[in-house]
Amino acid sequence: MRMDSITCTDLNLFYGDFHALKSVSVSIAPKRITSIIGPSGCGKSTLLRVFNRMNDLIPGVRITGDVSVLGRPLLDEDILKLRRTVGMVFQRPNPFPLNIFENIAYGMRIHGIGNRSQVEETVEKCLTGVGLWEDLKDKLKTGALSLSGEQQQRLCIARALATKPEILLMDEPCSALDPIATAHIEELMQDLRSEYTIVIVTHNMQQAARVSEDCGFMLLGELIEFGKTTQLFTAPRDERTEDYISGRYG
Amino acid sequence: MRIPPSITQKIAKISLTLACASAVAALVFVIGFVLVGGLKHVTWAFLTEPILDMGRAGGILPAIVGTILMVFVAIGIAAPLGIASAIYLAEYTQEGKVTQTIRFGINCLAGVPSIIFGLFGFILFVVMLGFGWSIISGGLSLAAMVLPTIIRTAEEAMRAVPRNYRDVAASLGATRWQVVTRAVLPYALPGVLTGVILGIGRSIEETAVVIFTAGSAVQMPRSLFDSARTMSVHFYILAREGISNDNAYATAAVLICTILVINITAYTMMHRLMRGRRAA
Numbered sequence: 001m002r003m004d005s006i007t008c009t010d011l012n013l014f015y016g017d018f019h020a021l022k023s024v025s026v027s028i029a030p031k032r033i034t035s036i037i038g039p040s041g042c043g044k045s046t047l048l049r050v051f052n053r054m055n056d057l058i059p060g061v062r063i064t065g066d067v068s069v070l071g072r073p074l075l076d077e078d079i080l081k082l083r084r085t086v087g088m089v090f091q092r093p094n095p096f097p098l099n100i101f102e103n104i105a106y107g108m109r110i111h112g113i114g115n116r117s118q119v120e121e122t123v124e125k126c127l128t129g130v131g132l133w134e135d136l137k138d139k140l141k142t143g144a145l146s147l148s149g150e151q152q153q154r155l156c157i158a159r160a161l162a163t164k165p166e167i168l169l170m171d172e173p174c175s176a177l178d179p180i181a182t183a184h185i186e187e188l189m190q191d192l193r194s195e196y197t198i199v200i201v202t203h204n205m206q207q208a209a210r211v212s213e214d215c216g217f218m219l220l221g222e223l224i225e226f227g228k229t230t231q232l233f234t235a236p237r238d239e240r241t242e243d244y245i246s247g248r249y250g
Numbered sequence: 251m252r253i254p255p256s257i258t259q260k261i262a263k264i265s266l267t268l269a270c271a272s273a274v275a276a277l278v279f280v281i282g283f284v285l286v287g288g289l290k291h292v293t294w295a296f297l298t299e300p301i302l303d304m305g306r307a308g309g310i311l312p313a314i315v316g317t318i319l320m321v322f323v324a325i326g327i328a329a330p331l332g333i334a335s336a337i338y339l340a341e342y343t344q345e346g347k348v349t350q351t352i353r354f355g356i357n358c359l360a361g362v363p364s365i366i367f368g369l370f371g372f373i374l375f376v377v378m379l380g381f382g383w384s385i386i387s388g389g390l391s392l393a394a395m396v397l398p399t400i401i402r403t404a405e406e407a408m409r410a411v412p413r414n415y416r417d418v419a420a421s422l423g424a425t426r427w428q429v430v431t432r433a434v435l436p437y438a439l440p441g442v443l444t445g446v447i448l449g450i451g452r453s454i455e456e457t458a459v460v461i462f463t464a465g466s467a468v469q470m471p472r473s474l475f476d477s478a479r480t481m482s483v484h485f486y487i488l489a490r491e492g493i494s495n496d497n498a499y500a501t502a503a504v505l506i507c508t509i510l511v512i513n514i515t516a517y518t519m520m521h522r523l524m525r526g527r528r529a530a
């Protein structure tokens with residue numbers, strides 16, 4: 001039997017009184033790309049942020065139900081270790097106003113891992129992994145903010161990879177990028193798929209169809225349907241899924 | 251009748267230019283007046299000799315030393331305490347009744363006239379704690395005076411740091427303290443330092459608090475528990491009691507130069523720091 005990367009059973013999340021996730025149960029398979037789609041405000045980001053406990057930073061959040069990451073109950077894992085295992089890429093490219101090298105070394109510096117040559121090696125490996133090494137290897141000391149949007153987002157992915165996570169959470173990683181850059185990031189995701197479990201949130205159905213093997217559709221805090229992406233797009237089991245993919249709500 | 255926009259635009263431009271020009275002119279005039287009247291009496295001896303005959307003769311070395319020591323004590327206490335408080339308010343508590351009350355209190359304190367801090371310092375440090383008129387009493391009172399400004403400026407600077415820096419650092423596994431030291435403080439530093447520099451400036455300028463709490467001894471202080479005067483106090487006494495106009499002007503000129511030098515170095519440092527961050 002294969003161990004799922006993330007499982008949740010009957011997960012509920014409240015922002016104060018607001019019931020943002022309603023009895024969500026899902027299993028996310030390892031070393032695959034899983035996409036979560038749904039209209040804006042349906043709880044996609046909230047669900048994603050459960051998996052690395054980023055919601056803990058928001059006052060008034062309450063969670064019920066069971067969530068396991070890599071076979072361990074979410075709350076049993078040391079939160080700092082969890083965040084090292086579960087990397088996150090945000091909606092807008094958000095490098096620190098540091099140089100390229102320091103951006104990628106950031107996580108290693110936080111955890112105090114690696115001596116100088118190991119850090120250098122990891123930076124090279126991560127930059128190579130996201131296809132930036134050839135372009136940037138002579139410019140490691142230049143400011144990350146001088147890069148293009150696409151390069152910045154690649155850099156942010158590299159930064160998340162530098163702490164050697166097993167799971168990569170991506171919250172609409174292409175929504176601030178143009179179509180060509182989007183295509184490049186999607187290719188990159190395909191390259192990373194063999195080594196990482198990737199969960200991507202997107203409101204772009206075409207993107208979900210292009211990149212993911214499994215797909216979940218959310219609506220108003222509920223996970224309406226979850227299954228193989230091809231099946232979900234060609235033969236949805238739920239009427240609401242069908243309405244959404246045929247463009248009946250925004 | 252309607253004035254054509256091109257005319258109102260001209261009027262606006264002219265009046266704004268005039269307003270700005272007169273503000274600058276007033277500043278240049280005041281500073282120029284003091285420097286012209288004072289610099290000609292500033293000699294090496296004036297900077298390095300003791301105060302003689304209540305300031306009629308000799309130099310101002312004890313006042314320079316007094317100023318430096320008092321500012322050191324004041325900022326040495328107010329800066330760490332203020333920055334720590336600001337970190338607590340901005341990063342370690344949730345916004346609510348308590349923080350709002352604290353912030354309201356701090357804002358009120360920032361607006362309290364300095365003489366009140368002088369009185370407070372006199373009662374607490376000079377009398378109750380028995381430090382007497384001394385550099386330590388003066389420094390502590392000045393610290394109380396500049397603390398609200400430092401807290402407020404630092405907190406604002408930290409709140410201005412983009413949220414996503416904190417999120418990224420946290421998502422990479424940073425503790426809250428690491429978030430503060432690695433994702434907030436480095437980017438808030440120019441703002442935080444601005445508050446500290448304001449504090450240094452206000453401590454140097456202050457007379458009322460110092461007279462109340464440090465006295466106005468003319469001797470060279472030998473320890474932090476000695477009474478001493480700052481350059482501002484020295485100037486105030488020379489001018490008010492008509493002791494020596496020339497020496498009063500000379501002291502004022504030194505005072506102004508000191509403030510200018512501190513500001514210029516601080517801002518160049520800050521500028522370097524920020525440019526370094528952006529480019530490096």
Ligand SMILES: Nc1ncnc2c1ncn2[C@@H]1O[C@H](COP(=O)(O)OP(=O)(O)O)[C@@H](O)[C@H]1O
Pocket residue numbers: 015018020038039040041042043044045046047058
């Ligand atoms: N910090 C918060 N406090 C209160 N409500 C929130 C917060 N964040 C999100 N919400 C609400 O939760 C719902 C889901 O938000 P989100 O997960 O961001 O949706 P999505 O990513 O699908 O657009 C929305 O109705 C939103 O208004």
Ligand SMILES: [Mg+2]
Pocket residue numbers: 044045046171
């Ligand atoms: Mg979202």
